[in-house]
Amino acid sequence: MAESTYDQYEGFQVESPATYKTFHRKKFNTKPFGELDVEIQIECCGVCSSDIHTINGGWGQTNFPLAVGHDNGDLEIVGKALRVGSRVTKIKAGQRVGVGAQSWSCMECVACLNDNETYCPKQMDTYGAVWPDTGIVTQGGFSSHLRTHEHWVFPIPDAIPSELAAPMLCAGITMYSPLVRNGAGPGKKVAIVGLGGLGHYGVIWAKALGAETWVISRSHAKKKDAEKMGADGFLATQDQGWNEAHKMTFDLIISTANSFGGGFDLQAYLQLLKVHGKFVSTGVPEESKLEITPQMLNFNGCFVGASHLGSRREMLDMLELAAKKGVKSWVETLPISEENLSQAVQRLEKNDVRYRFTMVDYDKAFQERS
Amino acid sequence: MAESTYDQYEGFQVESPATYKTFHRKKFNTKPFGELDVEIQIECCGVCSSDIHTINGGWGQTNFPLAVGHDNGDLEIVGKALRVGSRVTKIKAGQRVGVGAQSWSCMECVACLNDNETYCPKQMDTYGAVWPDTGIVTQGGFSSHLRTHEHWVFPIPDAIPSELAAPMLCAGITMYSPLVRNGAGPGKKVAIVGLGGLGHYGVIWAKALGAETWVISRSHAKKKDAEKMGADGFLATQDQGWNEAHKMTFDLIISTANSFGGGFDLQAYLQLLKVHGKFVSTGVPEESKLEITPQMLNFNGCFVGASHLGSRREMLDMLELAAKKGVKSWVETLPISEENLSQAVQRLEKNDVRYRFTMVDYDKAFQERS
Numbered sequence: 001m002a003e004s005t006y007d008q009y010e011g012f013q014v015e016s017p018a019t020y021k022t023f024h025r026k027k028f029n030t031k032p033f034g035e036l037d038v039e040i041q042i043e044c045c046g047v048c049s050s051d052i053h054t055i056n057g058g059w060g061q062t063n064f065p066l067a068v069g070h071d072n073g074d075l076e077i078v079g080k081a082l083r084v085g086s087r088v089t090k091i092k093a094g095q096r097v098g099v100g101a102q103s104w105s106c107m108e109c110v111a112c113l114n115d116n117e118t119y120c121p122k123q124m125d126t127y128g129a130v131w132p133d134t135g136i137v138t139q140g141g142f143s144s145h146l147r148t149h150e151h152w153v154f155p156i157p158d159a160i161p162s163e164l165a166a167p168m169l170c171a172g173i174t175m176y177s178p179l180v181r182n183g184a185g186p187g188k189k190v191a192i193v194g195l196g197g198l199g200h201y202g203v204i205w206a207k208a209l210g211a212e213t214w215v216i217s218r219s220h221a222k223k224k225d226a227e228k229m230g231a232d233g234f235l236a237t238q239d240q241g242w243n244e245a246h247k248m249t250f251d252l253i254i255s256t257a258n259s260f261g262g263g264f265d266l267q268a269y270l271q272l273l274k275v276h277g278k279f280v281s282t283g284v285p286e287e288s289k290l291e292i293t294p295q296m297l298n299f300n301g302c303f304v305g306a307s308h309l310g311s312r313r314e315m316l317d318m319l320e321l322a323a324k325k326g327v328k329s330w331v332e333t334l335p336i337s338e339e340n341l342s343q344a345v346q347r348l349e350k351n352d353v354r355y356r357f358t359m360v361d362y363d364k365a366f367q368e369r370s
Numbered sequence: 371m372a373e374s375t376y377d378q379y380e381g382f383q384v385e386s387p388a389t390y391k392t393f394h395r396k397k398f399n400t401k402p403f404g405e406l407d408v409e410i411q412i413e414c415c416g417v418c419s420s421d422i423h424t425i426n427g428g429w430g431q432t433n434f435p436l437a438v439g440h441d442n443g444d445l446e447i448v449g450k451a452l453r454v455g456s457r458v459t460k461i462k463a464g465q466r467v468g469v470g471a472q473s474w475s476c477m478e479c480v481a482c483l484n485d486n487e488t489y490c491p492k493q494m495d496t497y498g499a500v501w502p503d504t505g506i507v508t509q510g511g512f513s514s515h516l517r518t519h520e521h522w523v524f525p526i527p528d529a530i531p532s533e534l535a536a537p538m539l540c541a542g543i544t545m546y547s548p549l550v551r552n553g554a555g556p557g558k559k560v561a562i563v564g565l566g567g568l569g570h571y572g573v574i575w576a577k578a579l580g581a582e583t584w585v586i587s588r589s590h591a592k593k594k595d596a597e598k599m600g601a602d603g604f605l606a607t608q609d610q611g612w613n614e615a616h617k618m619t620f621d622l623i624i625s626t627a628n629s630f631g632g633g634f635d636l637q638a639y640l641q642l643l644k645v646h647g648k649f650v651s652t653g654v655p656e657e658s659k660l661e662i663t664p665q666m667l668n669f670n671g672c673f674v675g676a677s678h679l680g681s682r683r684e685m686l687d688m689l690e691l692a693a694k695k696g697v698k699s700w701v702e703t704l705p706i707s708e709e710n711l712s713q714a715v716q717r718l719e720k721n722d723v724r725y726r727f728t729m730v731d732y733d734k735a736f737q738e739r740s
Contacts, residue, residue, distance in 0.1 A: 110618070110644070110645075111618070111644075111645050111670075114645070116645040116671075119645045119669065119670050119671055121617070121618065121669075181646070181671075247491070248480070248481070248491065274480070274481075275480075275481050275484070275489045276551070276675075278673065281664040281667070282664075283664065284664050284665060285664065288663075289661045289662060289663050290661070290662045290663070290664075291659045291660070291661055291662075292660045292661075292662055292674065293655070293658075293659050293660070294651040294653065294654050294655065294660075294676040295654060295676075296676075297651070297674070297675050297676035298651075298654070298676035298677060298678040299489065299491075299678070300481075300489050301486075301489055301551075301675060301676065301677055301678060302675060303648065303673040303674065303675035304662065304667070304673065304674050305646075305667050305671060305672060305673035305674070306664040306665075306666075306667035306671065307668060307671055308668040308669070308671060
């Protein structure tokens, strides 16, 4: 198909892994508007570590030599539904809506039919993948607009400001899903490992769900923030014997650790778990591995697992919980621009954000669109 | 305390890890008879790989320099309750009873109070551990008698012959517990990895519990045996693409693999699991480690765990199931003697047994005891 047959959007893109901190404003093709699609005028978008893993090639992104500027940013998008396809039933034009990190699954397999569409063997992420039948690479939220299937478009409750809702749609759901799937709630003791963009959602969701919530961090630097988020306890792994007083007392540990190298002592975490307790990783380190012996697992019969995003059902539940309980994301906003995106990526690499960037002021950046 | 204050039993013992294939008949001290103890005249005893791991020092057994011949064999014991302590309520003198691999736990902690006594932080195995307050090393079942706490003594249903019941008490419970705790039953698809002493129990319990049961083995050599045990399917990992047709179809995999080195491809097994399916190891390799990345776990949100024996409650349930459904252990019997124990250990090291040895004819070997 000739390029001219496609509609075009405008956005801030990265050229290649070698220049992943440099963004350029460009026009790009978008997929044909489908009868189940929603077209969204983007209002704001969160910035997450997945961006860095993707644009620096760390997660093995291979579309770079194929399409310049294929990667167009992030996946925590809030905006206005401009129009909806002829068969769309879940979204109405004019609604404020959000889009997260997933944009497609087969909708037919056992996983899809059981609210497990994020585990569909054919599932596709919001950016850096190729739309079936078109060759068009999916794009993210550093753009003027986005169009995607209604299943992955979520009405945003009025009670949640856009810039606080946006990061819930990837970082938030990444923590919400493993918490609810593994029983976090009243009477349960939950630990969140790492207090970053993901971790801060772990704490506020676990508290909103009613669990006794602890933070496990390297140092004591973030202890006050953890308390402000509602954490009931704080453990610093730099302290000698940090896990001694808590062995076999936790029901669930959600780890956001981005590396299992260096001082990451998995066994010390597993010792915290009650019989058949679970350690679930939501971090996806680029290289390091967990080395596990059955002896590390069979003294308390614990389980090690990992989690990937969450279902539409969970996304709606999460947003409802946030609206109902007044859950507030901790967000720093930056007006979207080439310079500010570069700054956000660089500061994120240094973990210099408490606890999430949301790019805003899209109306100023994309004045011609409306 | 002087040695003479203790009662003595007689048994077949190993001197040290260096001579772990050589057994000597010896007398040894036994712990004082407690008011909650049962004294058992042993009739037969299974032989399991745990013996080899223990007597060759592979599991880090350290009591060797302290007590010559401390290790006295196995932990799958059936015999007659000769007498019971003054406070015993669970067992009557004269009953046919069994003893498994555990002989003590604190009975006070959260684990013990919730039918998780095998995960008690203070739990003690039947042999090679030191009885509290005495310095006496626990002994196993290659002996004339055994005395132990009633909680770990189980009445054997009349329908189960002693030589078939004995191996159920360690190998059997090791497979039964993770099957029932992880939902094996009607409508569930279960794989047993490795068809040895443990694995054969995996198959016959999973079938007795009503699950669709598959065996995963290296080669096709044991396929006919698997079918005779009732397996519904058989996969050989030596076949190219062996897991392709079964990806994301299994609810549960219980692995008895004794090594994770060489060709053990954990990822190929994990790919078999449905969303949030579980891979549970009951094998306890001496050295090799599982190397796990979150990417290996998050595509289907699966869990990796391990299991340790089973509770008294489960032991009684398992024996009842065996009696009710006529479940038969596959056993080769050998009259107990120095020579036959040596042979059993050597053949077990070569996996040359289908599928469990039970040492029998104790009345002949220990004629003076009665």
